[in-house]
Amino acid sequence: MxxxxxxxxxxxxxxxxxxxxxxxxxxxxxxxxxxxxxxxxxxxxxxxxxxxxxxxxxxxxxxxxxxxxxxxxxxxxxxxxxxxxxxxxxxxxxxxxxxxxxxxxxxxxxxxxxxxxxxxxxxxxxxxxxxxxxxxxxxxxxxxxxxxxxxxxxxxxxxxxxxxxxxxxxxxxxxxxxxxxxxxxxxxxxxxxxxxxxxxxxxxxxxxxxxxHERRRNLRLLLVRFQGAPPAALPEELELSVRDRNGEVLLLEHRGAAGPLLGWLASQPVADLAIGTEDLRALYDRYHGPNPEPDPEDR
The missing domain is CATH 3.40.50.300 (P-loop containing nucleotide triphosphate hydrolases)
Structure with a gap:
């Protein structure tokens, strides 16, 4: 249109x-x-x-x-x-x-x-x-x-x-x-x-x-506290990325099917877990927050 x-x-x-x-x-x-x-x-x-x-x-x-x-x-x-x-x-x-x-x-x-x-x-x-x-x-x-x-x-x-x-x-x-x-x-x-x-x-x-709509369906945030050190690498097929790392705690972003993710978590030494979604503010702040992403022509 x-x-x-x-x-x-x-x-x-x-x-x-x-x-x-x-x-x-x-x-x-x-x-x-x-x-x-x-x-x-x-x-x-x-x-x-x-x-x-x-x-x-x-x-x-x-x-x-x-x-x-x-x-x-x-x-x-x-x-x-x-x-x-x-x-x-x-x-x-x-x-x-x-x-x-x-x-x-x-x-x-x-x-x-x-x-x-x-x-x-x-x-x-x-x-x-x-x-x-x-x-x-x-x-x-x-x-x-x-x-x-x-x-x-x-x-x-x-x-x-x-x-x-x-x-x-x-x-x-x-x-x-x-x-x-x-x-x-x-x-x-x-x-x-x-x-x-x-x-x-x-x-x-x-x-x-x-x-x-895709964002609401597919984007998850996971706050995971591991028993001991977190895994050194994340399986690529799970579409996981690290947002933040603090000792034994990882803030992960996940885009993909829930089943494989849950299976992987069950195999890990997870001490505590919280799964949620992200509001529009977090996306907006990627471009207008304290540490915005650079313009494509400046990269």
Whole structure:
């Protein structure tokens, strides 16, 4: 549904985005992660056809994002990181105006989402809304739009915990209905909850893409305390790697079938064992933590 190849954007000598190649599949939630300045918003603006790439290309549903930007935007509903709405109109009037831009097809759903899910009084003028209420109004419109793609740039940043949960449910519903969602955010637990895959960006580069379903199924962390010294070598066929070593204790990462792993552990002098999973924070910290992995070009 969305494809970029070598997508690059320079502002003078400054590389805001460098050779980003990614593919977002139809009907998936694609999490876009990284701190401010990592290139997330530049990527989104290039996808929307609001910026012209310095080099490379981006396409949405087969349409080039720069040369066919109107066709691209017909297929996308976009929530920016900072929502700015005209304050002189009432909430209902603003929804009506935005819906008329797309032929009015989503008006009933937009009103239902705004009133019943977001708890807004649409008779009030937008200028009387708090920042969070304006965010809710924009989200109601975005989820009501009859489009194939939702691009949500930090959609929960101004919301209370209850409204955040409502948004995550709406993202899940959108995927169920076949929509493609790009979810850019800083709250890793939210992205982890809804994303099918996540992409981690740093300084304008795409550093890593992870399939979250595969990660939940296949990645295990084992904290093993041995009776005596740990084994000098680990069987290669078990797909085990050492994360940390402290005397008789090893922190192991395992990717693979559980049966062979358990058989090997049963043959070892194990004094104590804990098996768990790893959250998204640990993966994120590999690229943005105290000791991040180097850029590929710096290795």
């Amino acid at each position: 969305i494809l970029t190849e070598g997508l690059t954007k320079h502002y003078g000598a400054f590389p805001a985005l460098s050779k980003v190649s990614m593919e977002v599949r139809r009907g998936e939630v694609y999490g876009l992660l990284g701190p401010n300045g990592s290139g997330k918003t530049t990527t989104i603006r290039l996808l929307l056809g609001l910026l012209r790439p310095t080099s490379g290309s981006a396409s949405v549903d087969g349409f080039d994002c720069w040369r066919h930007s109107l066709e691209v935007r017909r297929r996308i509903s976009y929530i920016p990181g900072e929502v700015r709405l005209p304050g002189s109109v009432r909430g209902y009037q603003l929804l009506q105006y935005l819906n008329n831009l797309r032929g009015g097809a989503g008006m009933d759903r937009a009103v239902a989402l705004a009133e019943r899910v977001m708890g807004l009084d649409l008779r009030r003028k937008v200028r009387t809304f708090s920042t969070g209420m304006k965010q809710k109004l924009a989200l109601a419109q975005a989820f009501a739009d009859p489009v194939d793609i939702l691009i949500l740039d930090e959609p929960t940043s101004a919301l209370d915990p209850s409204a955040r949960n409502d948004v995550l449910r709406l993202v899940t519903d959108a995927r169920t209905q076949g929509q493609t969602v790009i979810f850019s955010g800083h709250v890793l637990t939210e992205v982890e909850q809804v994303a099918d895959r996540v992409a981690i960006m740093r300084r304008g580069r795409l550093m890593h893409v992870e399939d979250m």
